[in-house]
Amino acid sequence: MSRLRLLTTLGAFSALVSPTFAQPQPAPLPMPPTIAEPRDTPFPGTLTVSVDATDTAHHVLSVHETISVPKEAAQKGEMVVLYPMWIPGDHSPTGVIEQLASLRVEAAGKAIAWTRDTVNVAAFHIPVSATTATLDLHFQILTPVTPKEGRVVMTPSMVNVQWDQVSLYPAGYFTRGIPVEASVKVPHGWQIGTALRSPAPGDETRFNATTYNTLVDSPLYSGRYFRKFDLTGPDHVPVTLNVMADDPDSLNAKPEQIEAHKALVKQATALFRSHHYDHYDFLLALTDELGMIGLEHHQSSENAADPGYFTEWDKTFPERDLLAHEYTHSWNGKYRRPADLWAANFNTPQRGSLLWVYEGQTQYWGNVLAARSGLVTKEQGYDALAYMAASYDNQTGRVWRPLEDTTNDPVIAQRTPLSWRDWQRSEDYYVEGQLVWLDADTLIRKLSDNRKSLNDFAGTFFATNNASVVTSPYTFDDVVAALNNVQPYDWAKFLHDRLDTIQPHAPLDGLKNGGYALVYTDEPTSFIKAREEQMHMVDVTFSLGMIVKKDGTMTRMHWMSPAYKAGLTSGETIIAVNDMAYTDDRLRHAIKDAHTNPKQDIRLVVKAADHVMNVTIPYHDGPRYPHLRRIDGTPDYLGAIYAPL
Known part of the structure; x- marks a missing residue:
């Protein structure tokens, strides 16, 4: 200057x-x-x-x-x-x-x-x-x-x-x-x-x-309406299923349904080769009135499900991995806990850098244990896995935000509704964490010629100090060391590549190594049909890019999807489809008709607040629903993972 x-x-x-x-x-x-x-x-x-x-x-x-x-x-x-x-x-x-x-x-x-x-x-x-x-x-x-x-x-x-x-x-x-x-x-x-x-x-x-x-x-x-079921497993440590309901009829559980819950305790005990409770109480509310919840505790868990949990057993399977998830937390999250999530009191801020273990691996075992115990069939478990894999593989927000950063989301968003969930990302360490651990499990099986698996990790990492209820904290290095004890590999790089870097696609190697491919067909799986019926909506996530409620209100709009590009936004309501008043079936037929006749776009009348507009969606690829397809000539590691111990 x-x-x-x-x-x-x-x-x-x-x-x-x-x-x-x-x-x-x-x-x-x-x-x-x-x-x-x-x-x-x-x-x-x-x-x-x-x-x-x-x-x-x-x-x-x-x-x-x-x-x-x-x-x-x-x-x-x-x-x-x-x-x-x-x-x-x-x-x-x-x-x-x-x-x-x-x-x-x-x-x-x-x-x-x-x-x-x-x-x-x-x-x-x-x-x-x-x-x-x-x-x-x-x-x-x-x-x-x-x-x-x-x-x-x-x-x-x-x-x-x-x-x-x-x-x-x-x-x-x-x-x-x-x-x-x-x-x-x-x-x-x-x-x-x-x-x-x-x-x-x-x-x-x-x-x-x-x-x-x-x-x-x-x-x-x-x-007022309450039943207790004894689920005590082979280790003779008392486990009870405490069920309350809005009405007495919802408590009518069949013996084989309770046997599946008993099998959950048996399978979890076999997997983790330990217990860390003097007794365990599942708390389950079957309700339309009490607020929904799934919250883990060391010797119990708070759960809520549809009133038809028992009485409409064939329809409620999409939510039946909840108890398996929260039960797993007794080992993963309550006994073994990330060091930065342990706090001296209830007013000290917590940090969640390892939530992809705490919640991600729990999500993995919840899905697997539900299938191993018979709470869901193997095919239902596959369908749920296919849906989750497709959801995260098609997520647009992954091009700017790594998975590790989503562990901050409980503090950032505090589970408030997001305008663009797909683009913003949320607590993705749950389900994408599940895919990371499937990747790890199948890779261990592949490298060890199927002599080792993530079962061995679970049976050592969570089994220390059997019967102790004193929390045992862990770090990233502890996780890597435990994986190396099961199967030598560069697990630090494996995890960093999936957690810290931008990945345009979900970690789907676990499906491939497990002997399956993620594919899309024009027929929904039983999992999607059950979710649609249970939640009173139509799921066109993988075609138009949104979910539509029974009254035509659009939610979970995907960023840059065909619906987004047509100018639509979550919260707006579809009044008519192709000149007819909106129904779920008419929307489904419009997607099929536009595929059959490429010259016919999907025409909607949409209400946004006090504004009404005509919208045309030039989408012609037809219905798209995710499935898992067996890859011929490969080991069926996924089948082995879902098989009871």
Whole structure:
């Protein structure tokens, strides 16, 4: 810069800060003191949590909690309690603190004014003194009345109590070191299912003393219509299927259906060659009213399915890998857990860099174990695999976003609806992770002449310290080392190539090495037909590039698909197809007719808000549905994978 130009620039800057323009500039206020970090020190006291879950009419859970006041807090003159925000299994800060209401704090019968932290809104400051032995907290959780406010957890026939939602805990301690005694009151005559144990269950049940970690990890299902089925396997460790339903008829399970669930326990135990629970409780709600859920816990899992889960067995198989998935998490995710997903308490941010193992391999075993146990047939498992493989092979967002980055999505999007799911990508580490592990399994079989498989990885990596319930964290290097112990290979490169690089196509080598090819035909599989019937929609994902609801509303629009290129967007409604009022069958026929007659485009009348428009889609390739086709002359490793152990 020349001297003249420098002087000119300095002169201009000087003019800006000259007394004529100079004014006091704002400075940031100091942040409030940080909340005490958790220490691995036993909490010197006890929590008691009492929940009244009887007000199902208003969807209100009423809570009374007592917390011992440590001497350290009394000396400081303040105790801080936290509302849980980072819930294991959600992988993001999903605590429903907005539902907390009417918080009242007392000590020795006298009210104490609490103050919410201005930065950490899940932290509450409570003044205490040397004479304050315990605090009494009274509050309500105003659970959603309709799905518009969130997941419904109370209905006239059932309730789901998640202890993280109905309790606060003292800051400054590892939650595994906080003793707690819990109780719940449910409507008269209702039964309870939970991994917690009680000497005398009833309308008001007091559970055995435990730790706060275990309490939060042990949700409760209670219902008017309830059945328990014994699934205990060959290792004689108790396993129970606790089922509640909107109506009593939905509980009519046939013996062979329960046998398939027993086989799930048997097959999982054979695969993982271990157990990491004293007992295990499947919690299953068959409902149209309670919010859907699939959430893992160490000794239980929360699940919800269609009311026809048992009574319409031939139609509900697309959702029957759910229990297998969540059960697998007892080994993968709860016992063995990525090191950056383990946290000292429920308000410490978690990181999900290894979710492609935690969820991806669990997705893989969920699909496989469902087939091995007979919860689905092998062919139904294949159909589900074909659909998932095709979905991710046709995903446009993979050209800009690597799979590894989707492990950040629980925090980025927090499972809110996305405008362009196909282009944005979401939590793809689940299903694409499944394809990565299929690739690994078939490659191990190929390299070892079928002497080794991913079964051997599962039977060693997750089988350490049999019967221990203490979490065992792992790193990327641990996973690579375990794979090399099964079959030497450059597994680090194998994984990095599939996780960290842009891949325009899904990892389908697992299908090829397994003896199958992904193909498309004009006939939907039984899996697609069942999903369409169950979800009341027509799936034209692989032709027009969208899903259409029964009323004609378009959803899951694919970026750059024929429908997208025609100017259509999710949320718009098809009024007419080829000059006739919209029905699912007319849309299907229009796709076939345009294939038969290449001169005939697909004509739609579409409503977008208050606008109505005519849209033409020049698509002529006909219906396209994914299938798996056997490759002649190759080993059928996929068949071996799906065969029972």
